[in-house]
Amino acid sequence: MEKLKQFNVEAYNWVIARHPRNWARSHFRTWPKCDMLLNNLCESYNNVILKARGKPIITMLEIIRSIMMKRLHTQRDKLVNFVGDICPNIQKILENNKRGVHDYMLEWNGDDKFEVKGWSGDKWTVELACQSCSCNKWDLTGIPCVHAIACIFFKREKAEDYVDYWYKKTTYLKAYEFMLNPIKGSREWPQTDLNLLVPWTVKSKKPGRPSLHGRRLEQDELDGKKYGLKRHGTKYSCSNCGVTGHNKKSCTQTSKNVEQPMSTTSKSKLPVSSLLIDLIS
Structure with a gap:
């Protein structure tokens, strides 16, 4: 600690404010039979579920369940044929x-x-x-x-x-003796009277240019759209006819307030007498 204090006083003050059992092996408790001071276990677990973490809750849990079901029997089979009493x-x-x-x-x-x-x-x-x-x-x-x-x-x-x-080898095998059983698909799950779980609809606009490639929706998200989950936003109305759902550019109705000029194609379809009257006038 004196060497640390000479090297960096701020680091010394930060360490000395914490109990030595949290950072010094000399003060560790001996009953856990472990001298590790790292979070490698958490990092390994996060690395395994990296692809599942961004999924909806049900899909995420299904992926983790499949990974655990495979790992349990894989780790057990590795040690079954090992010769010796120690791992x-x-x-x-x-x-x-x-x-x-x-x-x-x-x-x-x-x-x-x-x-x-x-x-x-x-x-x-x-x-x-x-x-x-x-x-x-x-x-x-x-x-x-x-x-x-x-x-x-x-x-x-x-x-x-x-x-x-x-x-011991026997202790290791006890940890992996219980297997996860396979389950049926979601189509065969029992029905319930509870409300349908749908994805969260409130979205905030993120800074920067939006992505051109959207994420592939999962089945529960597709079901949410099927049962009326829609994106809420500003409703636009047409300035020409006043009907919501389209704008003036895509409006098919003629405005009553603005007199439309007659096109050349419409003049050609008029009778000959009408054309003569127009020329004389």
């Missing part, structure tokens, strides 16, 4: 921790507690019965750290037996 990613972390056990020396108290010494002179205490190490990594993650694995190997036991329950 694959956790097994990789465990194997990586096993490689460093030769860098430590142990002092055993004769029970389940050990004093682990490093080549640099650092010391850690490990208690196998409580699955705890003073470095706090085992307590936070539920995966034995390198100090704990050195003690486990000293007792000629398997490190996989000390991995927390949440990372």
